[in-house]
């Protein structure tokens with residue numbers, strides 16, 4: 215059923231962004247979204263690591279930028295702990311066709327945090343402010359953004375973090391409304407997002423656990439943001455962007471088309487092609503979709519060792535996928551990357 219597009223509390227259509235997901239929102243996923251005509255307003259890449267010695271230029275992320283198969287602007291995300299390497303990498307990446315830069319202030323990976331990057335930046339707001347202001351100075355207007363969590367231990371830390379980030383006048387601000395301690399589970403804290411909307415002088419996007427039109431409508435209302443960023447919910451149902459713009463929920467045939475398209479596209483992007491490698495790559499995406507399959511289909515999909523077997527299982531399982539409404543209303547339960 216066609217419905218009215220969602221609106222923000224300001225009466226505008228909300229900004230829709232694809233969340234960065236390391237090893238998931240890659241070129242094969244972007245190509246799949248393009249082929250299904252399910253595009254957001256913009257994409258943020260997974261992070262490139264701005265290490266002291268050099269930028270870890272992941273080939274797969276760089277190709278999302280240089281071979282962007284979508285008509286969407288792409289913002290590149292950097293994770294780092296010091297201004298100097300971050301500025302060095304901004305300079306390098308300015309030569310690439312990126313719409314803007316995004317600082318990762320939320321990655322909970324112990325490896326990244328041990329180096330003082332990602333969510334570790336939340337622990338020292340004064341240092342965070344220095345980094346943000348240096349990046350602001352180096353990045354032209356309209357191209358500087360931050361994606362952050364609301365604290366390391368508790369959302370009580372957020373007002374200081376927020377002031378530190380706002381001091382750099384970002385052009386766009388995305389809040390994954392969880393603490394680092396919460397990782398990917400637990401209720402996102404809408405009050406913190408509202409605070410960000412009040413204090414920031416740029417559009418703010420709410421992120422975390424949006425997997426249906428109802429979720430998005432609720433979050434837009436309760437946070438008063440200008441849009442939403444969605445990760446796991448889109449991997450599970452890429453047609454969600456269409457639904458948020460007033461389009462119909464996906465039919466079973468469309469969901470099947472999604473799985474088969476993704477199977478084709480992941481096959482094109484394998485570094486060391488083999489049937490097992492292809493299945494393993496596909497399982498990275500299916501991990502966010504298993505809830506929509508019967509336990510039997512999930513069991514078989516998890517054990518597939520050839521794409522042929524996987525395609526056959528998907529075709530069979532398609533008949534067992536729940537109805538449209540059930541698909542778009544359920545929450546993703548796979549919480550960890």
Ligand SMILES: Cc1cc2nc3c(=O)[nH]c(=O)nc-3n(C[C@H](O)[C@H](O)[C@H](O)COP(=O)(O)O)c2cc1C
Nearest residue numbers: 233234235236260261390422423424444445446551
């Ligand atoms: C597998 C995986 C990889 C992720 N990689 C990144 C990343 O590179 N950069 C980032 O800012 N967030 C990353 N995230 C966090 C997501 O962007 C998002 O903030 C989080 O999943 C909550 O949103 P969601 O419920 O819509 O998925 C990742 C999450 C997952 C599950």
